[in-house]
Amino acid sequence: MRTVYIKTYGCQMNEYDSSRLADLLHESHGLVRVPEPDAADVLLINSCSIREKASEKLFSDLGRLQEWKTLRPHVLIGVGGCVASQEGEDIRRRAPYVDLVFGPQTLHKVPDLLNAARRTAAAVDVRFVEMEKFDNLPMPRAEGPRAFLSIMEGCSKYCSFCVVPYTRGNEFSRPFDDVLAEAALLAGQGVREITLLGQNVNAYQGRRHDGRMADLAELLEYLSCIEGIGRLRFTTSHPLVFGDRLIGAFAHLDKLVGHLHLPVQSGSNAVLERMKRGHSVEEYKAKIARLRLARRDISVSTDFIVGFPGETEDDFEATMALIDEMRFDLSYSFAYSPRPGTPAAALADDVPRAVKEERLARLQAVNLAHARHISEGMVGTTQRILIDREAPRGRGDLSGRTENNRVVNFPGEGGSALVGRFATVRIVEARPNSLRGELVDREDPVRPSLDYTLTERCS
Ligand code: SAH
């Protein structure tokens, strides 16, 4: 048996890409994905360049691999993802023992690149080739009741700090019918919850079979009709293109969870302006207020960057004030790092590292306290969860997720047969990273008929 090990850094889109790549290499070369690198015949790194630390990790991994490869000269080493896209041939200049280099849009070329690398020398392909990738990947194989589904690639927002438009290219959406077909296939394989992925999913514009373009709200409506799919999420969105139709989807689509990740980055208009986000703090707050009218108890999480060039103490306090006002759920926050090739990299990175770290720690402490408060407020309530696995630390417990994406562990009478079913649990305790619950009721299993046809949206 020949094997491939894939190490994935970064976002969920990279995770999705890695699993599709594994499917592809299984089909093309019979390679079986293994969880450890030691016995692998092919070792691939799917890299991330969003922040400084992410790309540094790639080069320190590669440094370690030099000796590793001397002991295993037959192993082919490949680097893909966003660092590969930015650095291209330079990866091989820094690490000549790398055999192949591919970008986020040339995943489908990896089988050919492997053949080429085996026959001759190194093979590099990091072009942007719209849609070719999705047209050339095999249909996915589900691993459990939750799955990711990429609906678009790239980003055309060009926020001044962000490398994504340069590494993944401009936005392009997968055709509407292809997305539905993939979702129906996943449902047939036991998937009950789908997370639609894209850097900017709410800019989705997919061509339908009748030539008309459909937006994210319409896509969600059709996905809601697929038998077996009980829950839908999407990430990430940009506040600027979060329109009324999408807000309306939260009012009338029961399967769309009451949880939204909507990055704000900063609570200061001056900083938002320099970040080229295209919206003000007030506009962001107005969007959330409208969302709360559509779905009263929606939980919102966000992303922050602290220490952006020119961020003053007052700017930072404005971010802290926004956090206090909005009471975000568990969010992500990062110290700014200049990314090569982005407009912000031309600004002086003038907030000292120690100040960035101190602000980050303060922000994270408050945000964590809010998230804990939300968890504690859930104690005593009943929640609908999707049971997705047996709890890792055993004792017969099962584990599931609430709509606001919290893990609930509970005594699993019924055992693993319940995995993939929706259930109601009562929350009895809030722990730092999970909730503890008791089973109240379980829903019947769904067995989709698999004859999904694209006719009209269900009512
Ligand atoms: N598509 C998403 C963001 C993708 S990047 C959006 O709409 O905002 C994920 C997060 O990484 C961003 O939201 C931002 O908070 C952070 N990030 C991106 N570039 C960064 C940089 N140069 N320094 C620090 N954090 C950064």
Ligand code: F3S
């Ligand atoms: Fe990056 Fe802004 Fe797009 S953060 S991914 S350029 S929306």
